[in-house]
Amino acid sequence: MMASSPQPVHVTNVHRHLTSEFHPNEKMGDTVLPPIDENLKQYRFKTETEHNSDDGGLQDEEFEETPLYAAILTYLSYAILCLFGWLRDFLRQSNIEKKRGAVDPNAALGFVPLYQSYESFYTRNMYTRVRDIFNRPIASVPGAQVEVVERVSDDYNWTHRFTGKTINAINLGSYNYLGFAEKSGPCATDAINSIKKFGISNCNTRTEIGTQRYHVELEQLLADFLHVESSIAFGMGFATNSLNLPVLASKGDLILSDEMNHASLILGIRLSGASYRTFAHNDMKNLEEKLREAIVHGQPRTNRPWKKIILVIEGIYRLVS
Known part of the structure; x- marks a missing residue:
């Protein structure tokens, strides 16, 4: 910049x-x-x-390794689920299975079928089985505790209906890093005062x-x-990241990118036309090696100095697997 x-x-x-x-x-x-x-x-x-x-001293993060028996049981369970999925697909195609596990409600209305090929195998035979635990609507602010709207399904999770009840739950999957989503506290108070003062x-x-x-x-x-x-x-947003990087970098520039950067940053780097190299996540030694190499050797073939060398990192790596 x-x-x-x-x-x-x-x-x-x-x-x-x-x-x-x-x-x-x-x-x-x-x-x-x-x-x-x-x-x-x-x-x-x-x-x-x-x-x-x-x-x-700063300590590296430590993660407990998955026990071998847990990994084997997980893969075995997934394989059994796939096996039964293929079996049920065969029974459906042969019209042997009369009671379908999931029926597309739009099929009878003349719409194009939602699922036509093997690509939808996971959605048809696995995701739909547990679809009720995904995309849960809430009736409160997305704070540390949320009121989850209770719902049930009468057609094997193709559609859901609300029961009128809510479930109080602890929120363990939120982007609310700094507490901005709370209904009370300093963030909410400052937001109210800011609106009163600045509109x-x-x-x-x-x-x-x-x-x-x-x-x-x-x-x-x-x-x-x-x-x-x-x-x-x-x-910040996906378009912000992907469309602003081409303004900062172009052909003849070099971008050094953390290997865990978000897909929006990676897309912006590619759209910029600049050369780019990745370095190990949060590894300053590896970054210094890449930076020294870029300064010493310059651009490929011509060895001319780079016009600019830009470092692209994130403050919070949100989607690190």
């Missing part, structure tokens, strides 16, 4: 006193906005050395509302946390 020289912008706490204009010593209500350097002192970001000294239009993109004070403040805090000169923050 393009780095810019620091601007004499005075900002405050992320959740306080934010406006769209930037003026030194500007007053908002009865509060004088402090200089940005003083404001950032309240955020104490630890370096890796400090973190190591606190807990005796709801500020949830739009910068191309619509322009760069606001809180954008600059967030970017400065992020740059300070990462120990870099500058940063840029914008809303």
Whole structure:
């Protein structure tokens, strides 16, 4: 990303006193906005050395290996399920099985059948059996605890009907990393106060509302946390990742990408036309080796220096298998 020289912008706490204009010593209500350097002192970001000294060193993640008997039983169960699936398909095609396990309700209406080939084998004979445990609707915020809507099926999980009851459950499969989805607490309170102060239009993109004070403040805090000169923050999504990388990189550039990066980043890297190489997940030694090699050898065949070398990583690797 393009780095810019620091601007004499005075900002405050992320959740306080934010406006769209930037003026030194500007007053908002009865509060004088402090200089940005003083404001950032309240955020104490630890370096890796400090973190190591606190807990005796960073430890690698450890995962318990799957016992051999558990792996064998799992594969055996899956094989039996496939065997019965093939058997039932044969019985259906031979019109021997009269009571079908799953019937397409749209077939009698003249629609094209949903399942026609072997490619739908898993959906037809495995997924449909346990479809009731997937895509569960809820009647609450997706917080630490959720109210799951109870439902039953009368046609072998092709359709479901609600019973009018809910089930209180613990949410163990959520993207709610930072608690933004809670109905109470600091995130909810700050969101309400932010809407009262700034309205709801500020949830739009910068191309619509322009760069606001809180954008600059967030970017400065992020740059300070990462120990870099500058940063840029914008809303994230699949299209955001895949369509913005081609703006940052092009032919003659090199992208070094973490091997666990999301598919949207990988697509953006390929669309950019730049050369790319992957390095081992979170392995700084491997990254340094790839970076040194890229600087020393340059571009393939010509050995010319790369126009830019861009490192693409994620803050949270959401979909690591």
